[in-house]
Amino acid sequence: MKKILLSFVIFTTPIAAQAAGFALIEQSASGMGNAYAGGGAVAEDASTIFFNPAGMTYIQGTQIVGAIHLIKPSAEFNNKESVAGGGGRPLGSEGGDAGDLAFVPNFYYKMDLTDTLKFGIGMNAPFGLKTEYDPTWIGRFQAIKSELKTININPAIAFKVNDQLSLGVGISAMWAQAELTRAVNLGVAEPSVKIKGDNWGFGVNLGAIYQATADTRVGVAYRSKVNQHLEGKSTSTYAPLNTNVTAAVSLPENFSVSAFSRLNDTWDLMGDVTWTRWSRFKELRIDFANAVPDSVTPENWRNTMRYSIGANYHYSDDIKLRVGLAYDQEAISDQFRTARIPGNDRKWLSLGAGWQVTPSGKLDVGYSHLFIKDASIDDNQTATSPTTPATPGNGHIKGKYDSNVNILSMQYTHNF
Numbered sequence: 001m002k003k004i005l006l007s008f009v010i011f012t013t014p015i016a017a018q019a020a021g022f023a024l025i026e027q028s029a030s031g032m033g034n035a036y037a038g039g040g041a042v043a044e045d046a047s048t049i050f051f052n053p054a055g056m057t058y059i060q061g062t063q064i065v066g067a068i069h070l071i072k073p074s075a076e077f078n079n080k081e082s083v084a085g086g087g088g089r090p091l092g093s094e095g096g097d098a099g100d101l102a103f104v105p106n107f108y109y110k111m112d113l114t115d116t117l118k119f120g121i122g123m124n125a126p127f128g129l130k131t132e133y134d135p136t137w138i139g140r141f142q143a144i145k146s147e148l149k150t151i152n153i154n155p156a157i158a159f160k161v162n163d164q165l166s167l168g169v170g171i172s173a174m175w176a177q178a179e180l181t182r183a184v185n186l187g188v189a190e191p192s193v194k195i196k197g198d199n200w201g202f203g204v205n206l207g208a209i210y211q212a213t214a215d216t217r218v219g220v221a222y223r224s225k226v227n228q229h230l231e232g233k234s235t236s237t238y239a240p241l242n243t244n245v246t247a248a249v250s251l252p253e254n255f256s257v258s259a260f261s262r263l264n265d266t267w268d269l270m271g272d273v274t275w276t277r278w279s280r281f282k283e284l285r286i287d288f289a290n291a292v293p294d295s296v297t298p299e300n301w302r303n304t305m306r307y308s309i310g311a312n313y314h315y316s317d318d319i320k321l322r323v324g325l326a327y328d329q330e331a332i333s334d335q336f337r338t339a340r341i342p343g344n345d346r347k348w349l350s351l352g353a354g355w356q357v358t359p360s361g362k363l364d365v366g367y368s369h370l371f372i373k374d375a376s377i378d379d380n381q382t383a384t385s386p387t388t389p390a391t392p393g394n395g396h397i398k399g400k401y402d403s404n405v406n407i408l409s410m411q412y413t414h415n416f
Helices: 002-011 053-058
Strands: 063-079 102-112 117-124 129-132 145-160 165-183 192-211 216-223 226-236 243-251 254-262 267-276 283-288 295-298 304-314 319-328 346-356 361-372 375-381 395-415
Touching: 053 117, 053 145, 053 165, 053 192, 053 216, 165 226, 165 243, 192 243, 319 361
Parallel strands: none
Antiparallel strands: 063 102, 063 395, 102 117, 117 145, 129 145, 145 165, 165 192, 192 216, 192 226, 216 254, 226 243, 243 283, 254 267, 267 304, 283 295, 304 319, 319 346, 346 361, 361 395, 375 395
């Protein structure tokens, strides 16, 4: 287990989140090709532990699933009348591409306890974020680097009540680490400050699947919020900012309704609607242990909906082709958008394929392109900085972000 955890720390590179806010929906490559449509009802492999643990009752025997996602987000700021930080500091550049190439892994294991009782465990990253700008950019006094890493360990059990109904429940133990950096405007100098902290939080996930007919099933799934109370340090060459820090954040709950239907021997159809309670994220507050006032950034995020539809084409007994579309609402309004998380609504176009390589082994690949709506930003911090009250303001970031994401996923599934 220690070796697996170390692998996740090494390979789970935080990224510009691909679902609303800073959520990551990339939890399997088999679902990628359908834009994760029907995720809580498909129950194709052990990755159902994340989407709906009740789906384990549809998988026979012992199974291991390993997936890797190669994700390349792009986020470029285009300046429109931004104002430099006070004290005569230079305006700076537009910051370059704030996105970066990332690898995100998933691992799942499932086994039978009895004919009707199943056990599984998943390891994944449900939340993640990284934006990083050139250190001399326009908004350096507000944000340079923003990172969030999570590792989620999710044991679960499923019980087949009867031929129509299956139930599942799991527990999440989630490690989170956050790192924020920016420049400090002293008027005559620009020292940097880095704030970093981590902690463990806990939650549950629940699910049910109802087999309405021989070919159609409906799934409902719920993942609870996970409260994180991060503890760490603030380090800077500006002495007042060298101290211990704490910050609290609630990683939000979500609820989904999914459906899967085998239309005939050639075609499957699936769909999904997911609600996420991002309205819990009202502010980002960092509490400094010394006399420095709290750093408070208003967020006021909104609850979001995600809609997806997908289809499978069974080309042969061994090859399955996939397609999917999705619309993903963003939690951030134009009024409260910041340089740390400049996301907006996105549309998914996804393609994929599954190949039964051997009787016990299957390979899945998926690709998605995310079309992200241009995001405007108008963050005016020309007044005195809240964490350095004797210094000039942080400037006024005004402009638009041009963004998109490309994702390539691969997965191997082995049955014993």
